[in-house]
Amino acid sequence: MKDAVIVSTARTAIGKAYRGAFNQTHGVTVAAHAARHAVDRAGIDPALLEDSIFGCALPENVTGGNAARQVAIRAGLPVTVAGTTVNRFCASGLQAIAQGAHMIQVEGARAILAGGVESISLNQPSPRNAPEPWILEHKPELYLPMIDTADIVAARYGVSREAQDEYALRSQQRIAGAQEAGLFADEIVPMDVTMAVKDKASGEISQHAITLSLDECNRPGTTLEGLQKLEPVRGPDQFVTAGNASQLSDGAAALVLMEASEAARAGLEPLGVFRGYAVAGCEPDEMGIGPVFAIPRLLERHGLKIDDIDLWELNEAFASQCLYCRDRLGIDPEKYNVNGGSIAIGHPYGMSGARMAGHILLEGKRRGAKYGVGHTLIEGKRRGAKYGVVTMCIGGGQGAAGLFEIF
Numbered sequence: 137m138k139d140a141v142i143v144s145t146a147r148t149a150i151g152k153a154y155r156g157a158f159n160q161t162h163g164v165t166v167a168a169h170a171a172r173h174a175v176d177r178a179g180i181d182p183a184l185l186e187d188s189i190f191g192c193a194l195p196e197n198v199t200g201g202n203a204a205r206q207v208a209i210r211a212g213l214p215v216t217v218a219g220t221t222v223n224r225f226c227a228s229g230l231q232a233i234a235q236g237a238h239m240i241q242v243e244g245a246r247a248i249l250a251g252g253v254e255s256i257s258l259n260q261p262s263p264r265n266a267p268e269p270w271i272l273e274h275k276p277e278l279y280l281p282m283i284d285t286a287d288i289v290a291a292r293y294g295v296s297r298e299a300q301d302e303y304a305l306r307s308q309q310r311i312a313g314a315q316e317a318g319l320f321a322d323e324i325v326p327m328d329v330t331m332a333v334k335d336k337a338s339g340e341i342s343q344h345a346i347t348l349s350l351d352e353c354n355r356p357g358t359t360l361e362g363l364q365k366l367e368p369v370r371g372p373d374q375f376v377t378a379g380n381a382s383q384l385s386d387g388a389a390a391l392v393l394m395e396a397s398e399a400a401r402a403g404l405e406p407l408g409v410f411r412g413y414a415v416a417g418c419e420p421d422e423m424g425i426g427p428v429f430a431i432p433r434l435l436e437r438h439g440l441k442i443d444d445i446d447l448w449e450l451n452e453a454f455a456s457q458c459l460y461c462r463d464r465l466g467i468d469p470e471k472y473n474v475n476g477g478s479i480a481i482g483h484p485y486g487m488s489g490a491r492m493a494g495h496i497l498l499e500g501k502r503r504g505a506k507y508g509v510g511h512t513l514i515e516g517k518r519r520g521a522k523y524g525v526v527t528m529c530i531g532g533g534q535g536a537a538g539l540f541e542i543f
Contacts, residue, residue: 138244139396140237141406142540144178145494146170146325147389150351150482153256157348158386161329163192163199163255167388168210171249173325174390175213180402182212184247184394188219189236191228191252193485193531194259195221203253217249223486226451227528227536228252229389230413230489234538236393237410246398251390252491254484260384277421278532283369283376286454289424290375293460297375300455301363304380304479307452311476312356319475323389323494324349353383353482380455385482389490407497408524411539412438418533424457426535427527428464434525434537442466444523447500449492451528452477461529474499489526493540496524500542 147170151158158166167190175182190204205219224231229252236248267279277285289295314320326349334341358379366377399406414437416429427450435441448467452458458479462472475495478488500522527537 137241140240140393140410141396141399142408142410142497143180143392143394143399143404143406144174145323145389145391145407146173146177147323147487147491147494148327148387149324149348150353150385150387150484151348152352152482153260153384153386156257156352156386157329157331157346158255159257160332163253163258164203164206164210166255166327166386167203167207167251167253167390169327170251170325170388170390171207172211174251174392175211175249178392178404180247180392180394180404183214183216184398185213185217185249186245186247187236187239188213188217188249189222189232190250191222191224191230191232191486191489193223193225193228193254194256194262195223196259196262198255198258199253207253208249224534224536225531226453226483226485227489227530227534228486229491230493230526230528230536230538233391233393233410233490233493234413240393240395245395247392247394249390249392250490251388252486252489253388254486255386256384256484257386275420277419280421282423282453282531283381285421285423286376286381286456287370287374289422289460290456292422295375295456295459299459300375300380301360303455303459304363305358305360307473307476307479308355308358309476310474311354311480314475315350315354320351322498351481353385354480375456376454380479382453382478382483385484387482387484387487387491389487389494391490391494406543408540408542411523411541413536413538415534415536418535420533423531423533424454424529425460425464426529426533427461427537428535430535430537431465431525431527434539438539440523445525446471447474447496447503447524448472449477449496449524449526451483451488451492452479453483453529455479457529474503489528492526493538496526496540497542500524
């Protein structure tokens with residue numbers, strides 16, 4: 137089977153939903169910016185690209201109408217580059233990478249553009265599909281809001297509010313430290329946009345031209361005391377607060393994948409190679425524990441064990457599910473989300489898997505790791521990692537995990 141290597145990655149900074157830089161920027165415009173820069177960084181002839189595959193959890197409105205095809209056109213790629221939009225909720229970006237890699241490994245594609253995008257500002261709340269009557273009667277938890285599933289995980293598996301707040305603080309601290317050290321500079325491509333700003337007193341909306349070059353969502357001044365003062369969203373007997381859950385946000389990430397010999401002929405130095413992907417289902421009311429089932433399946437297929445992995449990136453949808461998955465699998469906290477995660481940096485649903493994959497390669501190089509799981513293609517390359525895994529929970533009761541070998 138042919139190898140699918142990753143030759144470049146690029147992402148936008150992440151903007152706060154509704155109040156941030158991308159609050160009136162079309163989702164296709166945001167994704168096209170990341171896509172164009174990923175292709176430029178690869179330095180390849182865009183005509184080599186066979187397909188543009190983008191993940192999106194809310195593929196409607198400004199990310200509707202097969203956004204991936206629109207992204208290719210908006211990015212100035214040749215009309216010969218096809219496009220397809222995929223939806224596996226929060227794993228959509230990772231799913232796009234896996235699908236692109238499979239096109240290279242099995243179908244013989246020479247190069248694929250893959251990524252993820254989300255415009256929560258312009259798409260949520262959104263019209264939802266009407267519940268199917270039989271499911272509503274027999275398995276209504278399939279339609280539970282994600283926040284409710286996170287509270288269920290905390291109560292069912294004994295993940296305390298104190299532990300969740302402590303974890304959230306660590307995520308904030310690690311993201312702030314990574315930003316201060318400039319660890320995201322080589323993945324973010326600044327973008328000029330016009331944002332709408334509402335005056336709190338008058339209600340008037342003004343337009344502000346800005347360049348977004350840094351992630352907006354994290355709060356470097358976060359303290360444990362401040363987190364502990366926040367009230368649970370669902371009531372005093374629950375766990376999830378605005379501080380220990382991922383923040384609603386907007387953004388996009390893109391990667392260029394190539395067949396290994398094609399990349400070699402072009403004289404390119406790949407970041408890494410896609411090695412495998414696994415998904416698994418679980419009970420919908422505890423969807424956050426999906427990685428507990430997907431990760432063992434992935435590792436078993438490749439003859440690996442938990443302790444073989446040097447870097448882990450597990451999407452921080454909620455602190456309760458992150459902690460449960462980490463501890464249930466026996467993952468070393470020092471190998472896990474080493475530069476923080478979505479609780480601090482934000483979680484544009486469809487983008488996150490692609491962002492995490494891009495980040496793990498450079499982080500692995502920096503640390504001299506051998507195996508890594510998750511958000512870190514760029515990160516893996518810095519610290520010397522050989523393998524990296526990206527993993528996340530998925531609405532409806534699923535988990536996904538992808539394995540990357542880092543060069």
